[in-house]
Amino acid sequence: MNLSQWSLQHEVPCKFSCSCLAWSPSRIHPPMFAVGSDDATQTTVGKVLVFEYGENARQWNRVETLMNIVDPVHDLSFAPNLGRSYHLLAVASKDMVVVVLRPISRETSRSGIQGSVSGFEIRQVGQFDEHNSMVWRVSWNITGTILASSGDDGYVRLWKANYMDIWKCIASIRGTSSLGQTDVAIAVQPSTGARH
Numbered sequence: 507m508n509l510s511q512w513s514l515q516h517e518v519p520c521k522f523s524c525s526c527l528a529w530s531p532s533r534i535h536p537p538m539f540a541v542g543s544d545d546a547t548q549t550t551v552g553k554v555l556v557f558e559y560g561e562n563a564r565q566w567n568r569v570e571t572l573m574n575i576v577d578p579v580h581d582l583s584f585a586p587n588l589g590r591s592y593h594l595l596a597v598a599s600k601d602m603v604v605v606v607l608r609p610i611s612r613e614t615s616r617s618g619i620q621g622s623v624s625g626f627e628i629r630q631v632g633q634f635d636e637h638n639s640m641v642w643r644v645s646w647n648i649t650g651t652i653l654a655s656s657g658d659d660g661y662v663r664l665w666k667a668n669y670m671d672i673w674k675c676i677a678s679i680r681g682t683s684s685l686g687q688t689d690v691a692i693a694v695q696p697s698t699g700a701r702h
Contacts (some may be wrong), residue, residue: 518557518566522548528582530593535609536561538569540595542579553579554597556607556626570607570626575599581643585650593626596644602655604632604665604673632673636663652676 525544532538537559554572577600585594592608608627637657645654653665664677
């Protein structure tokens with residue numbers, strides 16, 4: 507594959523330095539991506555911008571700015587939605603943050619693909635500082651139900667929401683200096699008997 511033969515299709519101005527980008531894997535919503543910034547000089551503006559492709563105008567539009575995230579952003583990851591009517595976005599920064607982006611209104615085109623949004627209801631469902639240091643990477647499992655985060659503390663932590671949408675760390679994994687050995691601490695949550 508020779509990338510020099512590719513032509514530029516769109517250029518999206520972000521107005522700040524970009525450190526990471528994540529595409530939404532949703533196949534039922536219009537194409538969408540989020541951009542994060544690690545610019546430490548601007549401390550009062552949101553560091554995550556969300557863009558969506560408008561089929562009618564055939565251009566990318568900024569649809570949201572996550573104003574509550576003002577620390578430098580190192581990584582972003584959209585969860586596979588597998589039937590969810592909303593998006594889950596994980597943000598790696600000083601802390602690890604999980605945000606729900608729920609479309610407010612949509613128009614449906616003749617092809618069945620949902621059209622442009624008028625905006626998103628944004629709800630932060632978790633902010634975790636268990637790494638006690640900078641969080642560098644976030645990644646979802648294939649079903650979008652478990653989130654992994656890694657930080658300067660040397661741990662990979664696995665996160666999961668319960669039936670009440672309360673996020674908890676379900677495992678902490680730390681590599682040791684010996685090759686092939688790891689320390690695993692699994693936090694088992696007591697069962698409440700409720701099924702979901």
